[in-house]
Amino acid sequence: MHKLIMAISMMLSLAGSSAARAQGQTEALIYKNPSCSCCDAYADYLQQNGFKVTVRETHQLAPMSRKAGIARDFEGCHLAHIDGYVVSGHVPVSAIRRLLGERPAIKGITLPGMPLGSPGMGGAKQEPFTIYEIGDGAPKVFAKE
Amino acid sequence: MTHDGLKAIDRRAFLSGTTGALAASLLPGSATSGDAKRRLVLAETQASLVGSGHPKTRVWSYNGTVPGPELRFKQGERLQIEVENRLPQETTVHWHGIRLPNAMDGVPHLTQQPIARGGKFVYAFDLPDAGTYWYHPHMLSSEQVGRGLYGPLIVEEREPIRVDRELTWVLDDWRLRPDAQIDDGFGNMMDASHAGRIGNTVTINGRVPDTVAVRRGERIRLRLINAANARIFGLEFAGHEPIVIAYDGQPVDPHRLKQRRLDLGPAMRADLVIDMMGKPGERFTLTDSFYRRQAYKLVDLVYGSESLRETRLDATFALAANTMPEPDIGNAVRHDIVFQGGMMGMMVERQMGGGSGSGMGMGGMGGGMGSMRDMMHSGRIWRINGVAAEGHVMKPMLTLERGKSYVLAMTNMTAWPHPIHLHGHSFRVISRNGAPTRDREWLDTVLMSSRERVEIAFVADNPGDWMFHCHILEHQAAGMMGVIRVA
Numbered sequence: 001m002h003k004l005i006m007a008i009s010m011m012l013s014l015a016g017s018s019a020a021r022a023q024g025q026t027e028a029l030i031y032k033n034p035s036c037s038c039c040d041a042y043a044d045y046l047q048q049n050g051f052k053v054t055v056r057e058t059h060q061l062a063p064m065s066r067k068a069g070i071a072r073d074f075e076g077c078h079l080a081h082i083d084g085y086v087v088s089g090h091v092p093v094s095a096i097r098r099l100l101g102e103r104p105a106i107k108g109i110t111l112p113g114m115p116l117g118s119p120g121m122g123g124a125k126q127e128p129f130t131i132y133e134i135g136d137g138a139p140k141v142f143a144k145e
Numbered sequence: 146m147t148h149d150g151l152k153a154i155d156r157r158a159f160l161s162g163t164t165g166a167l168a169a170s171l172l173p174g175s176a177t178s179g180d181a182k183r184r185l186v187l188a189e190t191q192a193s194l195v196g197s198g199h200p201k202t203r204v205w206s207y208n209g210t211v212p213g214p215e216l217r218f219k220q221g222e223r224l225q226i227e228v229e230n231r232l233p234q235e236t237t238v239h240w241h242g243i244r245l246p247n248a249m250d251g252v253p254h255l256t257q258q259p260i261a262r263g264g265k266f267v268y269a270f271d272l273p274d275a276g277t278y279w280y281h282p283h284m285l286s287s288e289q290v291g292r293g294l295y296g297p298l299i300v301e302e303r304e305p306i307r308v309d310r311e312l313t314w315v316l317d318d319w320r321l322r323p324d325a326q327i328d329d330g331f332g333n334m335m336d337a338s339h340a341g342r343i344g345n346t347v348t349i350n351g352r353v354p355d356t357v358a359v360r361r362g363e364r365i366r367l368r369l370i371n372a373a374n375a376r377i378f379g380l381e382f383a384g385h386e387p388i389v390i391a392y393d394g395q396p397v398d399p400h401r402l403k404q405r406r407l408d409l410g411p412a413m414r415a416d417l418v419i420d421m422m423g424k425p426g427e428r429f430t431l432t433d434s435f436y437r438r439q440a441y442k443l444v445d446l447v448y449g450s451e452s453l454r455e456t457r458l459d460a461t462f463a464l465a466a467n468t469m470p471e472p473d474i475g476n477a478v479r480h481d482i483v484f485q486g487g488m489m490g491m492m493v494e495r496q497m498g499g500g501s502g503s504g505m506g507m508g509g510m511g512g513g514m515g516s517m518r519d520m521m522h523s524g525r526i527w528r529i530n531g532v533a534a535e536g537h538v539m540k541p542m543l544t545l546e547r548g549k550s551y552v553l554a555m556t557n558m559t560a561w562p563h564p565i566h567l568h569g570h571s572f573r574v575i576s577r578n579g580a581p582t583r584d585r586e587w588l589d590t591v592l593m594s595s596r597e598r599v600e601i602a603f604v605a606d607n608p609g610d611w612m613f614h615c616h617i618l619e620h621q622a623a624g625m626m627g628v629i630r631v632a
């Protein structure tokens with residue numbers, strides 16, 4: 001029973017994520033699979049780049065990503081809530097800073113497919129990362145880095 | 146685990162006055178009426194999974210219930226059942242763990258044509274071994290099992306052991322939306338590349354459980370069946386000392402739980418004997434702690450006011466051996482099998498020394514940056530000996546000579562646990578990470594931890610093309626299966 005409720009509360013907190021700031025640090029709430037260490041490495045990366053990071057474990061990333069408006073083919077392997085936006089996958093901080101600076105009318109951004117060389121993934125970068133907007137229509141390119 | 150939202154639904158409404166009824170629902174299902182012995186009809190229905198005060202859930206069912214009817218036979222009897230498919234998809238029925246003729250194994254295209262919508266198929270085979278088994282579709286299994294298609298198949302010993310009560314618990318794990326309907330996001334790559342479709346609602350016999358009524362002194366035989374798509378259970382019985390008498394239906398030297406916990410991966414079963422030696426009025430919690438930081442209470446054992454007896458029942462509970470032939474390990478032919486792929490798979494391959502030696506990346510597609518995404522698109526995420534399956538019909542990965550003994554030396558070169566299932570045979574687990582196993586248990590589904598090496602041994606005595614696959618159904622669908630031919 002409480003397990004059903006757990007799912008519901010996750011969804012509520014998705015909707016309610018707000019632009020909390022503490023000591024000038026931007027808060028990032030990351031939902032990740034309990035067993036995925038790449039996502040932990042990404043959390044460390046955000047922390048090192050000045051975000052105040054909270055990590056929560058869940059097995060419901062697929063439905064949560066759908067709920068956040070991310071199409072199946074565009075989801076990353078974890079979901080972060082940062083200052084009113086969702087950030088899916090191993091998105092570099094430069095793109096997050098641009099998002100928070102420009103504050104476009106979109107739900108967030110995603111880097112699908114866990115590319116090598118992206119923050120937290122390890123390995124060598126093979127080609128530019130294509131980061132997509134999460135919005136209501138078909139995903140558009142937000143940045144190439 | 147912290148259940149931040151625990152108050153989101155008021156559980157009391159659901160619990161008030163229903164404890165008795167719930168406890169009753171955890172009793173073994175209506176043991177096979179004559180009709181279920183002859184017919185299983187698949188159709189959509191509504192089931193009260195979460196309980197009163199919540200909407201019913203639209204499920205797929207055998208004969209209108211979840212789980213399907215408990216089929217009970219005596220060892221040596223013949224099962225004959227007509228299956229009628231009234232679902233919007235084709236299906237088959239696989240009789241998990243039964244050593245049956247290949248044509249009755251229920252694997253679409255490999256052993257039979259799928260049962261069409263509106264179609265029928267008659268399964269008929271002998272039941273050579275006693276034990277706890279189950280039945281489920283082998284077609285689009287992630288969705289079909291995930292929507293509720295499964296049921297227990299119990300083959301009773303010719304001379305059953307003496308217990309006061311026998312319980313069958315079919316465990317399942319559902320991914321439900323807040324309106325208690327099944328989340329229909331089957332087949333997504335997030336689940337396929339990680340731990341599979343782990344849900345948010347755990348049921349015993351199709352109901353979110355609350356309490357089980359027990360009596361002091363009572364001896365219970367508990368038959369556990371994990372029918373979940375992907376959830377591994379790690380069951381801890383506070384205040385009790387369950388004795389394992391069988392795994393996957395097969396007798397084992399009776400023993401206490403190792404590490405005081407029973408780990409049961411998808412499709413695995415265990416038979417426990419539990420002497421209920423608490424005091425009248427006491428209450429004990431059964432916890433599932435497999436995913437450590439997500440431990441939760443599964444159900445409470447609640448002692449009634451009367452005692453049945455004050456000391457343990459003095460009766461033996463060792464089961465008579467089943468009929469599988471003993472492998473000749475000294476003369477067995479050995480084959481190496483490597484499982485690869487999935488999220489972080491490349492990292493594990495690097496640490497463990499590659500295996501394939503070809504510098505394969507996560508997808509085994511050259512390791513280029515696009516490969517992970519290509520792999521996700523193609524859905525071929527997991528590999529057995531370098532091959533990611535695309536369907537049930539494929540070139541056999543191994544051809545074994547009928548009647549000979551074999552050792553399969555398996556390496557889980559992935560970052561995830563996998564319950565590996567072989568059809569048509571039971572096998573002995575003879576070693577783990579190089580160390581001989583104490584019980585040399587017979588299994589049909591063996592849970593391998595990340596990076597673990599497991600050796601299994603068996604006589605390839607059952608001719609045909611047999612599936613060999615991970616029973617995390619999303620892993621299976623994403624490539625983690627192969628065919629072993631016995632000829």
Ligand SMILES: [Cu+2]
Binds near residue numbers: 562563617620625
């Ligand atoms: Cu698996």
